[in-house]
Structures are given as C-alpha cells and as structure tokens.
Amino acid sequence: HTILFGVWVSRILQLNETAHELDGNGKILFAVETIIINCQKIMNMYRGVTHEHIYEMTETEMKITEERLHEAIIDLEDHHQGVYLGFDKLRHLRDEYQLRDLWEGSSLQEELFIDVRVPKLEEEQSNLWLMGNQFAAAAREVLHNHEHIAKTTNNDLSQDRHWQYVMQNGPGELANKYQQSLSGLLQRDLATLEATTSLGWGLMVVDLIVSLACIFWSFYLLKNVSQARHMLFSVFLVIPSTFCKALAEKQVKMAEEEAEGGADGGDDDDEDGDEEQQQQQQHKPH
Incomplete structure (x- = not known):
C-alpha cells in the first residue's frame, strides 16, 4: 500500500x-x-x-x-x-x-x-x-x-x-x-x-489484488492453525479414559512412596548416630 x-x-x-x-x-x-x-x-x-x-x-x-x-x-x-x-x-x-x-x-x-x-x-x-x-x-x-x-x-x-x-x-x-x-x-x-x-x-x-491475496493468505494460515488444534484435541480423545486414570493413579502412588522413603531414611540416620556416640563413650579410658 x-x-x-x-x-x-x-x-x-x-x-x-x-x-x-x-x-x-x-x-x-x-x-x-x-x-x-x-x-x-x-x-x-x-x-x-x-x-x-x-x-x-x-x-x-x-x-x-x-x-x-x-x-x-x-x-x-x-x-x-x-x-x-x-x-x-x-x-x-x-x-x-x-x-x-x-x-x-x-x-x-x-x-x-x-x-x-x-x-x-x-x-x-x-x-x-x-x-x-x-x-x-x-x-x-x-x-x-x-x-x-x-x-x-x-x-x-x-x-x-x-x-x-x-x-x-x-x-x-x-x-x-x-x-x-x-x-x-x-x-x-x-x-x-x-x-x-x-x-x-x-x-x-x-x-485490490494485493488485498485479496492478503485475505486469502490470512485465511489459509488460520485454517492451518485450526487443523493443528483439531488434531491435538483428537489425540486426547483417542486415548482411553481408563488408561489416563491408571496413569494418573500410578504417578500419585509413586509420589507417596518417594515421600515415605524419605521419612524412613531420616529415622535410620538418627539411630546410627546414637549407636556411634555410645561406642565412643565405652572406649574412653577411665
């Protein structure tokens, strides 16, 4: 223009x-x-x-x-x-x-x-x-x-x-x-x-020709974007809902186990520390 x-x-x-x-x-x-x-x-x-x-x-x-x-x-x-x-x-x-x-x-x-x-x-x-x-x-x-x-x-x-x-x-x-x-x-x-x-x-x-070309090009780009969004949504629709639920429950269980494992490891470390202190006191000369 x-x-x-x-x-x-x-x-x-x-x-x-x-x-x-x-x-x-x-x-x-x-x-x-x-x-x-x-x-x-x-x-x-x-x-x-x-x-x-x-x-x-x-x-x-x-x-x-x-x-x-x-x-x-x-x-x-x-x-x-x-x-x-x-x-x-x-x-x-x-x-x-x-x-x-x-x-x-x-x-x-x-x-x-x-x-x-x-x-x-x-x-x-x-x-x-x-x-x-x-x-x-x-x-x-x-x-x-x-x-x-x-x-x-x-x-x-x-x-x-x-x-x-x-x-x-x-x-x-x-x-x-x-x-x-x-x-x-x-x-x-x-x-x-x-x-x-x-x-x-x-x-x-x-x-006029340039304006029409710009309009058709914009329409073509919007159409491609719409097709890409439709394909993305169709992928989620193809996956079974039971599989999605099982996958979600599995991730939740793994997160809980990791949390419990971290707590047990902390208790074991405290017990080992008490035993080492008792052994050091026994070996001290009177």
Whole structure:
C-alpha cells in the first residue's frame, strides 16, 4: 500500500507542475496585453490624445501607468522563464517536440524597427524564447526612458525602436505564438491527466489484488492453525479414559512412596548416630 501510494503521489505532483506551467502561460498573455496597453497609453499622454473622463496627462496618472507597466514586465519575465526553463528546476520542456520547436526553433517572424534617416521595418526569423526576452527588454526601456524618448522624438514615441518593437510584435506574432504555446500545454496536460486516470485505475486493481491475496493468505494460515488444534484435541480423545486414570493413579502412588522413603531414611540416620556416640563413650579410658 505504501509503494502504491508513493507512486500515486509522485504522479499527482508531476501533474501539479504541468498545471503550474499552463497557468503561467496564461499569465504571460495577460502581461503582454497589459504592456501593450500601457505603452500606447504613455504615447497618448505625451501627444495629448486623452479624455478627461478616462485619463489625462498628469503626474499621478503617469505614475500609476508606470507602476502597472512595471508589474506587467515582472510578471512576463517570471512566467516566460518559468514556462520554458521550469519553475522549480531546469527542464527545457523535455520531450514536447511541438513546444520545443515553438520556443527554440526559428518559426517566428520578428519585426525590427531600424531608426535610420529613413526608418524601416525588417523581418528576421526568431523563436518564442528570444522574442519574449526582447519584448520584455524593449518594454523596460520604454518604462525607464520614456521622458528622454519623448524629448528626442518630439513626443512621437513611434520613432523609437523599443516602442515600435513592443507595438509591432506584441499584438500580432508574439500573442499568437503564446496562444499556440498555451494550446500545446493544454493538450499535454489533458494527455497527462488521461494517463494519470488510467494509472489510478491500474493502481486500484493492483491494490485490490494485493488485498485479496492478503485475505486469502490470512485465511489459509488460520485454517492451518485450526487443523493443528483439531488434531491435538483428537489425540486426547483417542486415548482411553481408563488408561489416563491408571496413569494418573500410578504417578500419585509413586509420589507417596518417594515421600515415605524419605521419612524412613531420616529415622535410620538418627539411630546410627546414637549407636556411634555410645561406642565412643565405652572406649574412653577411665
């Protein structure tokens, strides 16, 4: 039972790890969306594209936006690394070839903003691991340097390559590939759950067989003990009662004779001792 319970617990813990990765991938999508919204909001505030009932360009509103953007970047980095590398130990997605191709291959089209005299966009092949890291780094640049960027671009953040990287890659390619990763993790977890269910039924069958074997073995041992006791009682029943009585009377008589013999021996010893004393007195010189 202990071994079966240990196998079941280890399987449940493994399923919990995969569920943690699935949840982390979902939080990545939420963080990417939050980063895109707040980067666009920063540009709108610098350009005056605001509304008094929604948000305006104030120091308090900018501080709130920076805090939200910072929290989203932290969440993105933590869960991005956790899904790919593992939250508790180094894993690299093991043998999930579809996910590994998505995270490590070159199936993604990354758009790069080249801020030269005539700005342009170029495409390069990349993967989800590199693009996610670059996306977080670009968002962090916007967070910490948006004032400098606004001054150098005359409040037009679209002329900055970091802001462009966030806006060009986040809503399209990056979000779609994160959704594919989420779908792959979900399919993997469903397969793992099905295998865990089958394993649970198998362990129940094994446990039932072991329990029945223990019950039959205990019954067999008790049956042997009962047979041995029955044979012992039958031996006493076969012996005639007259023989048992005679044997008992004989033992009693032998015990009485031994007791009487011991008493007679003590009297003889006393008489011999008196005779020896009389002889010694007669031989003494007068």
